[in-house]
Amino acid sequence: SAVISQKPSRDICQRGTSLTIQCQVDSQVTMMFWYRQQPGQSLTLIATANQGSEATYESGFVIDKFPISRPNLTFSTLTVSNMSPEDSSIYLCSATNNWAGELFFGEGSRLTVL
């Protein structure tokens, strides 16, 4: 299993600013992912965080808006850039150690953009 810590757990931000969310796993993991969960909605995959290389983004998400880093096997960051109220959401970090295994999730970072 893996325990995932995210911070901040919540934040209120002004339009036009950027926020970086950190994700720390208590053990080395093979894959890390970032999801977004808008109020009352399910999880939408933003990107796969690749260790030592550029993240792989899903349709509708771009690097300029959501830059992601993964410098090692236990840590990743997601930045939400030039925020607008539409970016208000919960951002979830997840990780797994095998292709067909369970995903472990952090508790999420609740972002409110005013």
Add this chain to the structure above:
Amino acid sequence: SQKIEQNSEALNIQEGKTATLTCNYTNYSPAYLQWYRQDPGRGPVFLLLIRENEKEKRKERLKVTFDTTLKQSLFHITASQPADSATYLCALDLGDTGKLIFGQGTTLQVKP
């Protein structure tokens, strides 16, 4: 594109009864399907995984079925308890990528 549908309406049942949640999918043939539980303000927690060659899987009071012909999975909680009240999400794999796509979830409310 792949589509996953879960009952959007909340499911309300009496304690002790069996809860049955449905997950239907289209335009895809996943190798495995997973179920997660999510409590308010928390991240999803893995419950069960079932592979395409498995018809049924059990874990304590939980049972999952996987019908690849109907493109449907059923998730059962027997002898339900108020503590089982939560949102339950089904998720499908996207091939050999490790990525999962999630349904919108069904909220279960178990009344004492």
